[in-house]
C-alpha cells in the first residue's frame with residue numbers, strides 16, 4: 001500500500017497563508033498524490049500537534065507566525081542557521097518521529113534577489129532596515145553569501161544593538177534619523193526593508209532615496225501591495241526593484257524538496273496563481 005504523503009503549515013491565525021496554494025500547485029504539477037493543508041495551532045497546543053502529526057502520515061510542516069520561535073524547544077536537530085536565527089520555518093519528520101528544523105527565509109530572500117537582480121553589486125554594502133526576526137534571517141543569509149559590510153537601521157536602537165551583538169558586532173548601525181542621509185546611502189548596493197512599513201494598513205517607510213547610487217537595487221519583504229511606496233519611489237528614480245513575493249515562493253522550494261523528493265521550480269505561472277488569490 002502506498003502512503004499518501006501529507007504536509008501542512010501551522011500558525012495562528014492561518015487562513016491568510018499562501019503556502020497551501022503554492023505547495024498544492026507543485027503537487028499537481030509533479031503528479032504527486034499528496035496533500036498540503038493549513039492547520040490553526042495555538043502556541044500552547046504546538047507540542048501536542050508536533051507529537052501527533054508524524055504519526056498521522058505527515059512528512060513535515062511549515063511553521064509561521066506566531067510559532068517560529070516557540071517551536072525551538074520541540075526540535076531534535078537543527079541547521080546552523082536555525083541556531084543563529086533562533087527560529088525555524090520548516091520542519092521535517094524522520095521515520096522515527098524526530099523533528100529536523102531549518103530556516104529558509106534568508107535563502108529564499110537571497111534566491112529572489114539573485115534570480116531577479118543578477119547584476120546586483122555584491123561588493124557594495126547592504127542596508128537592512130529593521131531588526132526583527134526577518135532581519136535576522138536575511139542578515140544570516142547575506143553573511144553566508146560573503147557580503148562584506150552590512151548596515152542596519154531600526155526605529156528602536158537597542159534592538160539594533162542586540163542584533164549587532166548576536167552577529168559578533170560585525171554589523172554597522174546607522175541611526176534611524178539618518179536613514180536617508182548621504183553617508184548612509186551613497187555607496188550601498190542593495191537596500192532591504194524588513195519592517196512591516198508599507199504593508200496594506202501600515203504607514204509607508206519614510207525614506208528619501210535621493211542619495212542612493214544609481215546602480216543600487218531596492219527590495220522589500222512586504223508583498224501586499226506588490227509595489228510598496230518604497231519600491232514605487234525606487235522605480236521612479238530608475239533603480240532596479242525586487243518585490244517580496246519571490247521570497248515567499250523561493251523559501252518554499254527546500255521544504256517541498258525535503259518532503260516530496262522533487263526540487264520544484266518557481267515560475268511566472270506560480271507567481272500569477274498566488275497573486276490571483278489576493
Ligand code: ATR
Pocket residue numbers: 129130131132133134135154155156159194195196197
Ligand atoms: P518580523 O519577525 O517580521 O521581523 P518583528 O520581529 O516584530 O517582525 O519586527 C518588526 C520590525 O519592524 C522591527 O524592526 C520594528 O521596529 P522596532 O524594533 O522599533 O519595533 C519594525 N517596525 C514595525 N512597525 C514600525 C514602525 N511603525 N516604524 C518603524 N519600524 C517599525
